[in-house]
Amino acid sequence: MIIKFGLIGGGVMGEALLSRLIARKIYQRSEVLVSEPQTSRQGFLEDEYGVNVTADNRLVFTPTTEVVFLAIKPQVFSAIAQELADVIDTVSKPLVISILAGVTLNQLEAAFPQLPVIRAMPNTPATVGAGITAICPGAYTNANHHETAKKLFSAVGEVVEISENLMDAVTGLSGSGPAYVALAIEALADGGVAAGLPRTIANQLALQTVFGTAKLLNETKIHPAELKDRVTSPGGTTIAGIAQLERAGFRSALIEAVKAATARSQELGK
Ligand SMILES: NC(=O)C1=CN([C@@H]2O[C@H](COP(=O)(O)OP(=O)(O)OC[C@H]3O[C@@H](n4cnc5c(N)ncnc54)[C@H](O)[C@@H]3O)[C@@H](O)[C@H]2O)C=CC1
Numbered sequence: 466m467i468i469k470f471g472l473i474g475g476g477v478m479g480e481a482l483l484s485r486l487i488a489r490k491i492y493q494r495s496e497v498l499v500s501e502p503q504t505s506r507q508g509f510l511e512d513e514y515g516v517n518v519t520a521d522n523r524l525v526f527t528p529t530t531e532v533v534f535l536a537i538k539p540q541v542f543s544a545i546a547q548e549l550a551d552v553i554d555t556v557s558k559p560l561v562i563s564i565l566a567g568v569t570l571n572q573l574e575a576a577f578p579q580l581p582v583i584r585a586m587p588n589t590p591a592t593v594g595a596g597i598t599a600i601c602p603g604a605y606t607n608a609n610h611h612e613t614a615k616k617l618f619s620a621v622g623e624v625v626e627i628s629e630n631l632m633d634a635v636t637g638l639s640g641s642g643p644a645y646v647a648l649a650i651e652a653l654a655d656g657g658v659a660a661g662l663p664r665t666i667a668n669q670l671a672l673q674t675v676f677g678t679a680k681l682l683n684e685t686k687i688h689p690a691e692l693k694d695r696v697t698s699p700g701g702t703t704i705a706g707i708a709q710l711e712r713a714g715f716r717s718a719l720i721e722a723v724k725a726a727t728a729r730s731q732e733l734g735k
């Protein structure tokens with residue numbers, strides 16, 4: 466068994482990345498080893514993707530491992546770092562990529578001495594290849610490591626490179642953002658139901674409106690304020706809706722949500 470890609474934590478985000486790496490043949494199934502303690506998840510990942518599985522995190526460090534990808538919860542990071550301390554391969558020096566919210570490059574480099582480390586923050590649309598990932602390379606990385614990280618995350622969407630002091634803000638915006646947008650879609654549909662629409666039609670209208678608006682803004686590159694102006698007829702329906710959103714503090718609610726999530730990411734890093 467020649468392992469090139471080791472994944473520690475085969476949950477939601479680990480699977481999202483894994484599925485696209487396999488589909489794009491960036492790694493062969495046989496070259497991937499997933500370390501995951503839940504036997505039901507192990508069985509699922511083995512059946513669904515044909516990858517190797519283990520419950521022993523230490524096994525992902527092999528002489529041929531090119532990338533060790535950390536996709537466990539930040540709360541178990543210290544325990545896992547201790548567990549791995551004496552198997553870290555300082556000879557072949559695999560690239561360690563972490564997507565853990567709030568865990569800093571300093572903490573990662575202390576846990577993986579001398580290894581090249583890249584901190585990243587993807588988001589759940591990665592599952593369908595429409596994610597966005599911010600990456601931030603550590604002190605021991607070179608151009609090849611950056612290219613590797615970009616190649617892996619390009620398989621699940623767009624990639625931006627940022628400096629680490631912005632990582633908490635990225636987490637608060639795009640990392641957590643899919644949940645805010647899901648809440649907005651659900652609430653729009655609820656509004657439609659309150660106005661008399663059948664639930665299935667309301668859900669479809671809400672979802673396609675958000676999807677279509679994002680696609681329109683993305684493809685035309687017009688400013689969101691300009692799109693708002695185009696929809697808003699004088700004395701019409703849209704301005705009546707917007708006036709109510711402003712009374713309810715809609716913009717402020719979103720701004721404060723991003724700030725609160727950013728602050729929580731900072732706390733997790735302490
Ligand atoms: N869910 C999201 O939208 C995003 C999550 N993240 C980050 O990704 C990481 C993973 O998040 P999710 O995939 O949502 O969590 P998850 O709970 O779905 O996956 C974590 C996996 O790690 C496994 N695990 C638990 N203890 C372990 C251990 N000791 N060794 C190996 N595996 C272990 C769990 O069984 C689980 O399958 C977190 O650090 C989070 O901050 C980053 C960006 C977005």
Ligand SMILES: O=C(O)[C@@H]1CCC=N1
Nearest residue numbers: 566636639640641642
């Ligand atoms: O809620 C969290 O902590 C993770 C990080 C970004 C999205 N989910």
